[in-house]
Amino acid sequence: MFADLGFVLAAIVTLAGGVIAVGARNLYRSVLGLMLSLTGVAGLFLVQRAEFLAVVQVLVFVGGVSVLIVFALILVEREGAAMETGVNPGLVPVAAIVAVILSGSVIYAVVRSPLGAAPPAAVQSRDIGEALLNRYLVPFEAVSLLLLAALVGALLIAREKRN
Amino acid sequence: MGVIEGLFTGGKEFVMQVAAAWLPAPLLVLLSAALSAVALLAFAAVTFMYLTWLERKVAGRFQDRYGPNRVGPFGLLQPIADGLKFVMKEDIIPVGADRVVHELAPVLAVTPVLMLFLVLPFGRGMTGADLNVGVLFFLGVSAVQSPVVIAAGMGARSKYSVLGSMRAAAQILSYEIPMVLAVLSVVMAAGTMSTNSIVEAQARDGWYVLTPWGAFGMLVFLLAATAESNRHPFDMAEAESELVAGFHTEYSGFKFGLFQMAEFLGGFASCGLAATLFLGGWLGPAFLPTWGVFMIKTYALFFVLMWFRATLPRFRIDQLMAFAWLLLFPLSLLVILSSALWHFLALAPALVASLVLLGGGYWVLSGVLWREFERSSGPRDVTGVR
Amino acid sequence: MLGVKAYAIVAALLFGLGVYGALARRHAIAVLVALELMLNGAMLAFASFSRLHPLAQAVSGQAFVIFIIAVAAAETIVGLALVLALHRVFRTARLDAFELLKW
Numbered sequence: 001m002f003a004d005l006g007f008v009l010a011a012i013v014t015l016a017g018g019v020i021a022v023g024a025r026n027l028y029r030s031v032l033g034l035m036l037s038l039t040g041v042a043g044l045f046l047v048q049r050a051e052f053l054a055v056v057q058v059l060v061f062v063g064g065v066s067v068l069i070v071f072a073l074i075l076v077e078r079e080g081a082a083m084e085t086g087v088n089p090g091l092v093p094v095a096a097i098v099a100v101i102l103s104g105s106v107i108y109a110v111v112r113s114p115l116g117a118a119p120p121a122a123v124q125s126r127d128i129g130e131a132l133l134n135r136y137l138v139p140f141e142a143v144s145l146l147l148l149a150a151l152v153g154a155l156l157i158a159r160e161k162r163n
Numbered sequence: 164m165g166v167i168e169g170l171f172t173g174g175k176e177f178v179m180q181v182a183a184a185w186l187p188a189p190l191l192v193l194l195s196a197a198l199s200a201v202a203l204l205a206f207a208a209v210t211f212m213y214l215t216w217l218e219r220k221v222a223g224r225f226q227d228r229y230g231p232n233r234v235g236p237f238g239l240l241q242p243i244a245d246g247l248k249f250v251m252k253e254d255i256i257p258v259g260a261d262r263v264v265h266e267l268a269p270v271l272a273v274t275p276v277l278m279l280f281l282v283l284p285f286g287r288g289m290t291g292a293d294l295n296v297g298v299l300f301f302l303g304v305s306a307v308q309s310p311v312v313i314a315a316g317m318g319a320r321s322k323y324s325v326l327g328s329m330r331a332a333a334q335i336l337s338y339e340i341p342m343v344l345a346v347l348s349v350v351m352a353a354g355t356m357s358t359n360s361i362v363e364a365q366a367r368d369g370w371y372v373l374t375p376w377g378a379f380g381m382l383v384f385l386l387a388a389t390a391e392s393n394r395h396p397f398d399m400a401e402a403e404s405e406l407v408a409g410f411h412t413e414y415s416g417f418k419f420g421l422f423q424m425a426e427f428l429g430g431f432a433s434c435g436l437a438a439t440l441f442l443g444g445w446l447g448p449a450f451l452p453t454w455g456v457f458m459i460k461t462y463a464l465f466f467v468l469m470w471f472r473a474t475l476p477r478f479r480i481d482q483l484m485a486f487a488w489l490l491l492f493p494l495s496l497l498v499i500l501s502s503a504l505w506h507f508l509a510l511a512p513a514l515v516a517s518l519v520l521l522g523g524g525y526w527v528l529s530g531v532l533w534r535e536f537e538r539s540s541g542p543r544d545v546t547g548v549r
Numbered sequence: 550m551l552g553v554k555a556y557a558i559v560a561a562l563l564f565g566l567g568v569y570g571a572l573a574r575r576h577a578i579a580v581l582v583a584l585e586l587m588l589n590g591a592m593l594a595f596a597s598f599s600r601l602h603p604l605a606q607a608v609s610g611q612a613f614v615i616f617i618i619a620v621a622a623a624e625t626i627v628g629l630a631l632v633l634a635l636h637r638v639f640r641t642a643r644l645d646a647f648e649l650l651k652w
Binding site for chain 1: 564571
Binding site for chain 2: 035124
């Protein structure tokens with residue numbers, strides 16, 4: 001019973017945050033909506049007993065990536081009036097149609113499929129760690145290389161040219 | 164001693180037994196959670212009040228004066244006077260401020276810090292919620308402080324606030340990494356992320372601070388945690404003589420009190436975690452109750468933090484960043500390496516290897532990297548020569 | 550105990566919101582925010598569907614979520630660096646200003 005209540009709360013928070021993130025005119029409010037949505041997704045992980053994922057989600061996304069986005073926002077717009085941007089009115093119908101088609105088809109497929117209720121698999125962080133280091137070792141190392149490349153690349157791209 | 168030892172657990176069991184007679188099962192779960200939560204909140208609030216009193220007394224004694232002693236015996240009613248003052252102050256919201264964010268930011272600052280107390284093992288069987296990923300939960304929740312700090316500064320829409328909040332957020336992000344890595348070394352040694360299990364692992368293996376990697380690890384963790392809660396000597400982002408008051412410039416009265424609560428309780432919870440991870444948590448002599456042992460250790464570490472405030476000058480903002488990236492971060496990597504060596508080698512070679520690694524590493528880092536940083540950013544004389 | 554369908558529906562809705570935002574928003578950083586939403590929807594779907602399998606395979610779904618988190622972080626880093634570089638050249642980060650490739 002608590003799990004269902006938790007799911008409903010977390011789902012509401014996630015979707016509300018998502019709506020704020022894509023709908024808000026003020027860019028800063030939009031990022032706050034993103035943080036709300038990310039926390040909601042962490043809550044959804046928690047309700048599914050994937051505690052490790054929930055905590056890593058909060059640690060990396062809410063505590064890291066969102067802050068990066070806000071930093072970039074401040075550096076680009078300098079909290080001036082230019083923070084107010086909205087949607088491109090010509091593209092709204094196209095975007096809405098594409099979004100509805102994509103998500104609608106997934107929802108239709110899911111609703112029609114014979115997926116049943118599933119008890120949460122008791123995955124421990126130990127199991128995730130073992131999987132990452134045994135079965136998925138190559139992707140793990142590849143992702144670390146990717147992060148290194150992203151760091152170095154971002155530094156190079158964003159550096160001020162010194163004359 | 165059994166009565167004092169089991170004072171809190173026994174009390175809660177008694178209440179649960181009384182309630183089990185006339186409450187249905189799901190509400191019993193809720194009641195159990197609510198009892199723990201209320202106890203922790205009350206503890207946090209009272210602790211905050213008397214931590215401010217302790218801070219002022221200790222700072223006063225370091226400066227060869229008494230500290231507050233007018234309000235009540237030994238100044239013990241001073242926090243109540245401070246609280247009344249905060250509550251009665253006018254609540255000013257700047258004209259251009261974003262009202263929703265301005266109202267929410269202090270609440271968002273305090274809530275994660277209160278959640279930190281959930282995973283601290285206050286005594287045997289006295290953890291609020293013994294999560295499987297307890298330590299990671301602590302780190303994740305203390306990472307939430309960085310966007311909150313930015314929200315606080317940006318919501319007020321003043322130059323000082325935004326600048327202060329950017330610096331504070333950058334500081335929190337930078338010091339998170341050595342903190343997480345130092346904790347990782349303990350998790351590697353204990354084999355578990357649950358705080359209670361880490362304490363029990365130390366019952367088997369001895370306190371981790373008594374190992375070379377544990378001593379350095381505790382140092383790294385304590386310094387990083389001090390910086391995370393924006394305490395002195397890392398409080399450049401909110402120091403009064405520097406940036407007016409940084410990200411909490413535009414907050415007055417009770418909201419400012421909430422920010423102070425977040426800072427103090429963050430430092431206290433980090434001391435509690437350091438006591439758990441490195442000093443053996445509630446393990447102690449048999450004649451003391453386990454929760455008493457935990458309190459003594461945590462307050463001892465917090466006394467060290469207050470000692471920092473009374474004696475050390477403040478870091479400059481670029482020194483602060485360099486301290487995190489050039490000193491603490493490589494040192495924490497060496498701590499992890501040393502922890503692994505300690506686990507796999509026998510005692511004598513592990514000791515030698517750890518001391519060489521850590522001592523040599525610290526010597527190299529401070530002698531080479533830090534000196535180079537100071538040379539390139541330090542003071543110059545009148546002709547422009549460093 | 551709610552089934553996997555409910556979580557999958559939430560994931561699909563989140564993804565749809567992200568698609569709308571990525572296509573319709575005018576500012577580059579708003580598009581990046583919408584991309585984050587899409588990735589989160591995918592992550593949620595992975596974690597939810599992994600519950601259907603016994604333990605040995607359920608771990609794969611959760612390990613993959615870790616990978617998605619890391620890749621999303623990397624992509625955001627590079628995207629933000631690009632926005633900063635563009636801002637330096639064009640003095641704006643709004644997508645309708647970037648029309649040099651149009652004839």
